[in-house]
Amino acid sequence: MPHPAPNTNPTRPLNAAPPLLAGLMKVSAGIDAINDRIGRSAYWLILVAVLVSAGNAAIRYLVGDSSNAWLELQWYLFSAVFLLCAGYTLLHHQHVKIDIVYLRLSRRTQLWIDIGGTVLFLLPMAFIVMWLSWPVFVDAFKSGEVSGNTGGLTLWWARLLVPVGFLLLLLQGISELIKRIAILCGVLPDFAAADDVADDVSDNADHAAKALPP
Amino acid sequence: MTTFLIHNIAPLMFFGLIFFMLLGYPVAFALAANGIFFGLVGIELGLLQLSLFQALPDRIWGVMSNETLLAVPFFTFMGLLLERSGMAEDLLDTIGQLFGGMRGGLAFAVIFVGALLAATTGVVAASVISMGLISLPIMLRHGYDRRLATGVIAASGTLAQIIPPSLVLIIMADQLRQSVGDMYAGAIIPGLVLAGLYALYVLLVTWLRPQWAPALPIEARQLNGTDAGSGTMSLLVLFVIASICAIVFAQTYQARALDELLVLSIGFGVAVAYVLALLNRLLKGGLLSTLTEKVTFVLVPPLALIFLVLGTIFLGVATPTEGGAMGATGALVMAMARRRLNFARLKEAMDSTAKLTTFVVFILIGARIFSLTFYGVNGHVWVEELLTNLPGGQTGFLITVNLLVFFLAFFLDYFELAFIIVPLLAPAADKLGIDLVWFGVLLAVNMQTSFMHPPFGFALFYLRSVAPVKAYVDRVTKKTMAPVTTGQIYWGAIPFVVIQLIMVALVIAFPQMVMVYKDAPAKPNPKTMEIFIPPMDAPDDDLTRAFGGVSDRSAIVDKSGKSREERAAEDIEKQLRGK
Numbered sequence: 001m002p003h004p005a006p007n008t009n010p011t012r013p014l015n016a017a018p019p020l021l022a023g024l025m026k027v028s029a030g031i032d033a034i035n036d037r038i039g040r041s042a043y044w045l046i047l048v049a050v051l052v053s054a055g056n057a058a059i060r061y062l063v064g065d066s067s068n069a070w071l072e073l074q075w076y077l078f079s080a081v082f083l084l085c086a087g088y089t090l091l092h093h094q095h096v097k098i099d100i101v102y103l104r105l106s107r108r109t110q111l112w113i114d115i116g117g118t119v120l121f122l123l124p125m126a127f128i129v130m131w132l133s134w135p136v137f138v139d140a141f142k143s144g145e146v147s148g149n150t151g152g153l154t155l156w157w158a159r160l161l162v163p164v165g166f167l168l169l170l171l172q173g174i175s176e177l178i179k180r181i182a183i184l185c186g187v188l189p190d191f192a193a194a195d196d197v198a199d200d201v202s203d204n205a206d207h208a209a210k211a212l213p214p
Numbered sequence: 215m216t217t218f219l220i221h222n223i224a225p226l227m228f229f230g231l232i233f234f235m236l237l238g239y240p241v242a243f244a245l246a247a248n249g250i251f252f253g254l255v256g257i258e259l260g261l262l263q264l265s266l267f268q269a270l271p272d273r274i275w276g277v278m279s280n281e282t283l284l285a286v287p288f289f290t291f292m293g294l295l296l297e298r299s300g301m302a303e304d305l306l307d308t309i310g311q312l313f314g315g316m317r318g319g320l321a322f323a324v325i326f327v328g329a330l331l332a333a334t335t336g337v338v339a340a341s342v343i344s345m346g347l348i349s350l351p352i353m354l355r356h357g358y359d360r361r362l363a364t365g366v367i368a369a370s371g372t373l374a375q376i377i378p379p380s381l382v383l384i385i386m387a388d389q390l391r392q393s394v395g396d397m398y399a400g401a402i403i404p405g406l407v408l409a410g411l412y413a414l415y416v417l418l419v420t421w422l423r424p425q426w427a428p429a430l431p432i433e434a435r436q437l438n439g440t441d442a443g444s445g446t447m448s449l450l451v452l453f454v455i456a457s458i459c460a461i462v463f464a465q466t467y468q469a470r471a472l473d474e475l476l477v478l479s480i481g482f483g484v485a486v487a488y489v490l491a492l493l494n495r496l497l498k499g500g501l502l503s504t505l506t507e508k509v510t511f512v513l514v515p516p517l518a519l520i521f522l523v524l525g526t527i528f529l530g531v532a533t534p535t536e537g538g539a540m541g542a543t544g545a546l547v548m549a550m551a552r553r554r555l556n557f558a559r560l561k562e563a564m565d566s567t568a569k570l571t572t573f574v575v576f577i578l579i580g581a582r583i584f585s586l587t588f589y590g591v592n593g594h595v596w597v598e599e600l601l602t603n604l605p606g607g608q609t610g611f612l613i614t615v616n617l618l619v620f621f622l623a624f625f626l627d628y629f630e631l632a633f634i635i636v637p638l639l640a641p642a643a644d645k646l647g648i649d650l651v652w653f654g655v656l657l658a659v660n661m662q663t664s665f666m667h668p669p670f671g672f673a674l675f676y677l678r679s680v681a682p683v684k685a686y687v688d689r690v691t692k693k694t695m696a697p698v699t700t701g702q703i704y705w706g707a708i709p710f711v712v713i714q715l716i717m718v719a720l721v722i723a724f725p726q727m728v729m730v731y732k733d734a735p736a737k738p739n740p741k742t743m744e745i746f747i748p749p750m751d752a753p754d755d756d757l758t759r760a761f762g763g764v765s766d767r768s769a770i771v772d773k774s775g776k777s778r779e780e781r782a783a784e785d786i787e788k789q790l791r792g793k
Contacts, residue, residue: 040565043561043565043567044564046567049284049288050539050542050546052539053536053539054540054542057526057533057539061532074281075279078283078284078287081568082572082575082576083278085569085571088568089572094572095242095572095573096242096629097239098236098238098241098626099238100670102238105238113237113238114239116239117237117240117244120247121234121247122247124247128250129583132270133274158278162274162278
């Protein structure tokens with residue numbers, strides 16, 4: 001049976017989605033919306049962390065005193081950013097890949113690599129970490145674990161961030177999987193084409209975003 | 215088959231990793247999945263205990279509570295804000311005017327501004343993009359050789375990676391378990407020497423191929439000689455006055471340590487120059503030329519930021535992480551004061567920072583999951599034996615490792631190199647008696663090339679994104695200009711990659727350049743003082759390091775609070791060691 005080609009041309013009409021896939025695509029859109037919302041809220045914590053850290057150093061210098069709570073708050077915020085943005089970053093295709101070979105492959109092969117990677121790498125990994133870190137949170141919550149530093153903070157909610165972050169990642173992995181399948185079936189326009197267009201009109205900010213870099 | 219697997223699981227795992235990563239799935243997940251997959255294989259073969267995976271949440275907790283890594287979002291955020299603040303534009307305009315009159319002047323200005331931006335922040339993208347947008351069109355307009363122009367911009371932007379406060383050095387310090395302050399102190403001289411070598415190369419070019427780097431004609435330099443005599447003379451006078459004030463200050467002030475004295479007296483000299491320039495402006499310019507006044511005003515913001523970041527770190531007021539936060543706050547205030555920052559741009563900066571931080575940290579999480587299994591099957595012993603048995607002892611090791619990193623840098627970026635390769639190299643280097651700060655700086659210099667390698671160097675990629683792709687009409691001369699081809703950018707990078715390799719050789723040959731970090735007496739730092747290194751006997755220590763190392767910050771916490779996991783981890787290590 002000939003496979004339908006992935007629809008890489010945004011102007012080409014899309015195939016109609018079979019009912020199951022149409023339902024899954026709704027799920028995928030819902031996950032995308034959730035992770036987008038969470039990511040956009042979580043990045044504000046960077047600003048908070050910057051101000052807390054700079055303020056803490058300044059106050060320690062001026063007053064000669066500071067609290068461990070402020071030190072711990074910094075890395076709580078930092079952890080919240082990267083764990084809560086894990087799905088968001090995946091949604092925006094910002095997890096780096098080595099694309100020397102990838103870029104030379106046909107779009108169809110690329111999609112299959114993404115699907116295989118998601119099923120074999122991402123989903124099991126996210127599930128195992130989530131599954132293993134949940135009891136750690138439960139222990140911390142039940143025992144009311146508090147950081148051992150003087151004036152330290154309650155730890156359970158930082159422990160909760162791990163399973164939550166990996167759950168968001170898992171969900172986003174499922175959403176990406178659905179989207180790849182939908183693209184392969186030609187029922188969803190290929191975002192690769194959209195990404196290229198975005199690149200052409202991008203300003204500094206977008207370059208810097210890509211950048212990422214160092 | 216099973217016997218073969220048992221004996222070769224470490225190499226299989228390593229080559230499996232290379233295969234998975236080359237497929238083009240995100241590195242972080244390929245790493246983690248590889249670790250989990252081979253962990254399951256190891257358990258199946260009876261090489262590992264099921265309890266191995268119980269240590270997984272602890273690995274992640276260790277990454278979360280690592281205070282050094284906090285510097286990644288702080289410095290990234292700072293760099294993105296600076297890019298939006300227009301500071302680089304002002305600098306390039308003014309310094310270009312200052313040097314423009316001499317042959318190769320614009321190239322020197324790019325190197326100077328590149329080094330200055332590098333000292334304010336550690337973000338290559340921001341420097342390369344700013345310089346590519348501002349200096350490249352001017353250089354093309356005045357007939358610079360395109361390869362020279364693009365090469366010097368990419369290379370100078372890359373200086374952000376080696377001149378403190380660079381992210382590469384922070385991550386290297388974390389992975390090698392050295393102090394970030396030592397790493398910074400050790401990298402200053404190599405960083406400046408590298409900038410000097412770039413300038414030397416440009417000088418050589420102006421001598422051998424003068425037509426490649428012409429001087430700017432007088433009409434392109436509006437600032438010069440407009441009032442109060444020749445512009446540069448007055449600048450020289452101001453510089454001498456400021457230097458004398460700084461030296462006098464240094465003679466009289468009783469400082470506790472050399473770096474404190476340096477920071478404060480340079481700060482004093484800059485303040486004097488600034489006050490004089492301010493007076494000049496109030497008096498409507500009798501004293502100094504427009505050029506001098508402009509140069510002074512334009513240099514103050516970056517110098518103030520350098521003070522805010524590096525100054526506070528070297529004075530012991532702030533940890534490197536807090537220095538990053540200070541710098542980010544400073545950049546935020548500056549961008550707002552110049553009205554270059556609106557709500558949308560702030561959100562963009564935070565958005566980019568969040569994505570960068572996430573992917574970087576996830577590579578590290580992936581690497582820790584990978585190493586959990588890799589060290590469990592004694593992969594580190596395999597690598598260490600390979601490396602310590604190299605002929606030629608220390609030098610043989612260093613040369614091999616640097617060649618390895620140079621070639622890996624063609625397709626790995628420095629985060630991947632630092633998180634995957636460096637932890638494998640560190641124990642072997644340590645065993646051979648190599649100073650790890652020296653080793654770290656050496657690798658950091660080497661990893662510069664990963665930004666400049668055609669065809670995947672990040673710096674070239676950023677430059678390509680802002681260099682003209684199509685023929686365009688120059689704004690000033692109204693002439694049609696040819697586009698900058700990708701080939702020109704690649705060819706332009708090659709001489710600078712060669713210079714970077716020469717620098718690697720120089721750092722190997724003259725370790726003194728780095729070793730000066732030992733002369734600066736360790737400063738009591740309010741935060742590092744609390745750091746507690748759990749006492750461990752030698753073999754345990756190796757294994758702990760191998761496991762990805764306990765970060766300073768997590769050590770603080772573990773000391774007092776989380777000894778539970780720490781002990782659990784040790785138990786697992788012991789079990790593994792028993793195997």
